[in-house]
Amino acid sequence: MTIPASWFLILAALLFGIGAFGVLTRRSALIMFMCIELMLNAVNLTFVTFARTMSDIGGQTSVFFIMVVAAAEVTVGLGIVVAVFRRRASTSVDELSELQG
């Protein structure tokens, strides 16, 4: 018998939790992007698990599209980080406070 779906779902939940904790506590924009990748991968894992459990190929197709969107997001995000670093010489998100009210 194969591994039950709940094991993979709990693993994905833990991975999502670690990623969320990193986004909330780390202050470097680069590390925050990496943690967002971790959270996206946790969601991908649940999609694949449900594709197997529900026997529906749509879950795997969704993972395919999530990967494309993640690649685009990282490209633009790192472009923004480079542009900010050029002005501020720092990747800390706490120092980007021009818009605070």
Added chain:
Amino acid sequence: MLATTYAIPDVLVFAAATLLILVGAIGVIAMKNPVHSALSLIMSLLGVAVAFLEQSADFLAAVEIIVYAGAIVVLFLFVIMFLGVDKSKHPHVEPLVGQRWFAGLGVAITVAGVVFLMANSHWVSGVPSTSTGGTALAPGSGNVTQLGDSVFTTYLLAFEATAGLLIIAVVGAVLLARRERTAEVDEATDDLEVIIDDWAPEETEEVDS
């Protein structure tokens, strides 16, 4: 007990994937050096690929390694080394008092809630979908053909939209990361432009805003 219920290779593969994923993920948020974080991210992504293989999503496991470990993490490493941020200079600054504890508490509550939801729901019990009208998954491995069929028939519009999204992302990234044309253009760019001027003088006129 486990050995009688589940096949030993399956359990071992799952344990390996769990170890890779969790150790890599903790490494991402715990390492001081961003390069080490990026390498830990590769480890975690390899674990996710193993978990995909375990669930017979072969194509997605390959794409996971090629796109994430091969392209995205390399992009991260390129930006880290391009910017020269070797050590994080702001390791434990907390703008809000007790932010770390609140974050830990919130994450713990969220994960516990999700697990509780899973334990009390029927949709993890493996009931096949009958009402969604989706294509049924082929048993065993080898659903690459099925995935291709799905992408190019049912989800064709979304697939074409991703083409547009990628073009916009590439153009936006180039526009964002390009150096602005101000007075302090550095020497290397000047030299390069002289060479380009000599080579093709009519193509260097820029209409910059």
